[in-house]
Amino acid sequence: MDRLSFMRMDPILKFLSFLAQLCAVLAGLILTAVTLVTCVSLIGRNTTGWTILGDYELTAVAAGAAVALFMPLCQLRRENIIVDFFTAKAPAALNALFDRFGALLMALMLIFIGWRTAIGGMSAYTSQTTTMMLGFPEWVVYAAMVPPLLLTGVIALAQTFGPAQEEALA
Numbered sequence: 001m002d003r004l005s006f007m008r009m010d011p012i013l014k015f016l017s018f019l020a021q022l023c024a025v026l027a028g029l030i031l032t033a034v035t036l037v038t039c040v041s042l043i044g045r046n047t048t049g050w051t052i053l054g055d056y057e058l059t060a061v062a063a064g065a066a067v068a069l070f071m072p073l074c075q076l077r078r079e080n081i082i083v084d085f086f087t088a089k090a091p092a093a094l095n096a097l098f099d100r101f102g103a104l105l106m107a108l109m110l111i112f113i114g115w116r117t118a119i120g121g122m123s124a125y126t127s128q129t130t131t132m133m134l135g136f137p138e139w140v141v142y143a144a145m146v147p148p149l150l151l152t153g154v155i156a157l158a159q160t161f162g163p164a165q166e167e168a169l170a
Contacts, residue, residue, distance in 0.1 A: 027069035054136070057131040057132070061136060068145040072155055075110075103156045106153075109153075110152045120142050125139035
């Protein structure tokens with residue numbers, strides 16, 4: 001049984017998986033668009049001297065949104081970096097407990113970061129801050145980051161209190 005097939009049994013995890021995959025597809029589309037803009041700008045700059053105004057700004061705002069959009073799928077697949085130097089030889093039950101505790105810490109951290117990002121977005125909207133070259137409203141980037149951050153926190157909560165990974169994969 002593959003790593004994600006247990007989600008077919010649990011409708012909540014199946015729905016969270018769908019949302020995480022949707023976020024990853026959106027991130028991929030955003031990064032593809034940024035790559036195309038960058039290529040056009042570089043080709044133009046090196047051949048005709050023409051460039052896309054604000055290409056660096058577009059790359060920066062898109063990268064921030066894309067990173068946040070990739071996080072739910074990363075958490076769902078438990079693909080975060082784990083340093084297991086001290087626990088590599090620990091019993092499986094202890095490692096499972098540490099995994100749940102780590103998921104709980106991740107959930108708390110991401111829900112907090114999502115909340116603070118929402119506050120930052122509201123502040124950027126209220127003050128109408130924009131990027132320097134394009135005048136792109138900064139609150140849009142915050143708004144794009146909040147849902148995937150909160151989704152990642154919810155996925156981590158489901159991993160904390162849901163079925164054990166080894167039970168789910170058996």
